[in-house]
Amino acid sequence: xxxxxxxxxxxxxxxxxxxxxxxxxxxxxxxxxxxxxxxxxxxxxxxxxxxxxxxxxxxxxxxxxxxxxxxxxxxxxxxxxxxxxxxxxxxxxxxxxxxxxxxxxxxxxxxxxxxxxxxxxxxxxxxxxxxxxxxxxxxxxxxxxxxxxxxxxxxxxxxxxxxxxxxxxxxxxxxxxxxxxxxxxxxxxxxxxxxxxxxxxxxxxxxxxxxxxxxxxxxxxxxxxxxxxxxxxxxxxxxxxxxxxxxxxxxxxxxxxxxxxxxxxxxxxxxxxxxxxxxxxxxxxxxxxxxxxxxxxxxxxxxxxxxxxxxxxxxxxxxxxxxxxxxxxxxxxxxxxxxxxxxxxxxxxxxxxxxxxxxxxxxxxxxxxxxxxxxxxxxxxxxxxxxxxxxxxxxxxxxxxxxxxxxxxxxxxxxxxxxxxxxxxxxxxxxx
Ligand SMILES: Cc1cc2nc3c(=O)[nH]c(=O)nc-3n(C[C@H](O)[C@H](O)[C@H](O)COP(=O)(O)OP(=O)(O)OC[C@H]3O[C@@H](n4cnc5c(N)ncnc54)[C@H](O)[C@@H]3O)c2cc1C
Numbered sequence: 001x002x003x004x005x006x007x008x009x010x011x012x013x014x015x016x017x018x019x020x021x022x023x024x025x026x027x028x029x030x031x032x033x034x035x036x037x038x039x040x041x042x043x044x045x046x047x048x049x050x051x052x053x054x055x056x057x058x059x060x061x062x063x064x065x066x067x068x069x070x071x072x073x074x075x076x077x078x079x080x081x082x083x084x085x086x087x088x089x090x091x092x093x094x095x096x097x098x099x100x101x102x103x104x105x106x107x108x109x110x111x112x113x114x115x116x117x118x119x120x121x122x123x124x125x126x127x128x129x130x131x132x133x134x135x136x137x138x139x140x141x142x143x144x145x146x147x148x149x150x151x152x153x154x155x156x157x158x159x160x161x162x163x164x165x166x167x168x169x170x171x172x173x174x175x176x177x178x179x180x181x182x183x184x185x186x187x188x189x190x191x192x193x194x195x196x197x198x199x200x201x202x203x204x205x206x207x208x209x210x211x212x213x214x215x216x217x218x219x220x221x222x223x224x225x226x227x228x229x230x231x232x233x234x235x236x237x238x239x240x241x242x243x244x245x246x247x248x249x250x251x252x253x254x255x256x257x258x259x260x261x262x263x264x265x266x267x268x269x270x271x272x273x274x275x276x277x278x279x280x281x282x283x284x285x286x287x288x289x290x291x292x293x294x295x296x297x298x299x300x301x302x303x304x305x306x307x308x309x310x311x312x313x314x315x316x317x318x319x320x321x322x323x324x325x326x327x328x329x330x331x332x333x334x335x336x337x338x339x340x341x342x343x344x345x346x347x348x349x350x351x352x353x354x355x356x357x358x359x360x361x362x363x364x365x366x367x368x369x370x371x372x373x374x375x376x377x378x379x380x381x382x383x384x385x386x387x388x389x390x391x392x393x394x395x396x397x398x399x400x401x402x403x404x405x406x407x408x409x410x411x412x413x414x415x416x417x418x419x420x421x422x423x424x425x426x427x428x429x430x431x432x
Contacts, residue, residue, distance in 0.1 A: 002032040003097045003179045007104040011256035012068040013214040016168035019129035023103035024172045033179040036072055038065055038188055040085035046376045055195050056349025060205055060212050060383040062190040064255040067213020069188050077175040079188040087115045091122045103127045108298035109387045133291045134260035139163045147295040150404045154292050165261040200428055203248055203350040217252035225270040234279040238354045240425040250384035260287055293392035296402055304391045307372055309400025320370035328363050329377050337416040338362045340429035349383040354419055358410050360397045365409035371398035
């Protein structure tokens with residue numbers, strides 16, 4: 001019996017997973033076994049001396065994989081993990097299982113594309129399916145390498161062309177069985193060592209209802225869109241405290257426990273029952289930002305990792321403030337508003353969009369630190385880390401990305417006055 005390998009990447013769900021649906025259909029048509037796998041990540045130390053995965057990211061990743069495994073077991077399958085890390089583990093596994101076809105989602109970012117190339121170089125056939133973005137690539141009214149660099153231009157074009165997300169797919173009702181003989185290949189057994197829950201967390205993934213898996217994601221989707229929160233999203237989205245000021249979908253989107261198309265469908269239903277307004281439109285608007293950063297990464301995969309970004313002329317080179325960067329990471333800059341946010345980030349793995357903008361601007365424009373180092377620290381900390389959204393937002397604020405105004409400094413005094421007038425946020429995070 002032939003074996004097809006399904007490789008779960010950032011798509012850890014069974015419903016609305018076109019790549020998985022394709023793999024199931026192929027396995028059924030060819031009477032093949034279907035082997036679901038996840039790959040072990042190495043956790044290398046970055047040039048700035050910290051690892052790529054911090055404690056919250058590690059825990060959230062493990063929680064999402066355990067949830068996926070449970071869902072697969074519910075359909076008579078399982079999630080397997082080769083003992084060798086990275087794609088080398090997958091190449092070795094394919095050889096040992098005599099499998100020649102690997103199906104997975106497509107991720108257009110440099111490391112993720114290299115992974116696919118390594119598989120192909122090893123003689124494997126890879127079917128990678130685009131499914132992360134809200135708008136399907138084939139619906140866009142321009143070629144990818146012609147994607148407008150300015151977000152507003154992109155948004156106007158896709159709205160004028162009436163681009164729409166695909167209709168979400170149901171979960172398969174059953175899965176082809178894994179091969180009977182898996183040798184020394186073992187089911188995923190990642191231990192979840194959850195950091196203690198901080199009661200102040202704006203995304204308390206340690207608590208019931210906030211876990212990283214597809215069930216919690218779907219429950220949140222229902223909870224959020226059956227409430228009135230979407231009706232005032234535009235007024236609350238710059239909030240700093242609590243679980244309700246924004247949608248909180250990003251951590252689930254980052255691991256793929258939910259798809260953007262599923263969010264859009266629930267938004268449509270909400271608008272049909274509760275009415276549409278500027279706030280409900282704004283949820284679509286923000287999801288378009290996510291798409292735009294994905295397309296920018298596809299168009300500028302090298303530039304977005306260079307210090308000079310998309311800027312053609314060399315930027316002023318002064319050596320970045322490394323001491324300032326260290327104080328920034330640990331929440332010891334001396335600015336109470338910024339330090340509060342850096343403590344929240346370290347303590348919970350999540351930060352509001354408003355405070356992400358503020359701390360990024362402070363590192364770059366006030367401390368004269370290195371934006372690449374800041375982006376790397378976010379990668380270490382954030383449970384919703386997504387390489388495309390992260391690199392794109394950091395480059396934007398640094399003035400080497402897609403901002404038509406060439407970067408922006410947020411005045412921390414004014415920002416604290418506008419968004420934390422009674423200093424409640426600063427008090428909340430005055431202690432680590
Ligand atoms: C410096 C910096 C780094 C960031 N790094 C990441 C990251 O690694 N991963 C990540 O998902 N987001 C990142 N963002 C974007 C944004 O801050 C988060 O998506 C948002 O705060 C998540 O909370 P939410 O789901 O409640 O957002 P909401 O305000 O409810 O927005 C709904 C959804 O729209 C999308 N979205 C909203 N704003 C943005 C944006 N600026 N860019 C891209 N997508 C957006 C997200 O998918 C989000 O879940 C970053 C922003 C900045 C300024």
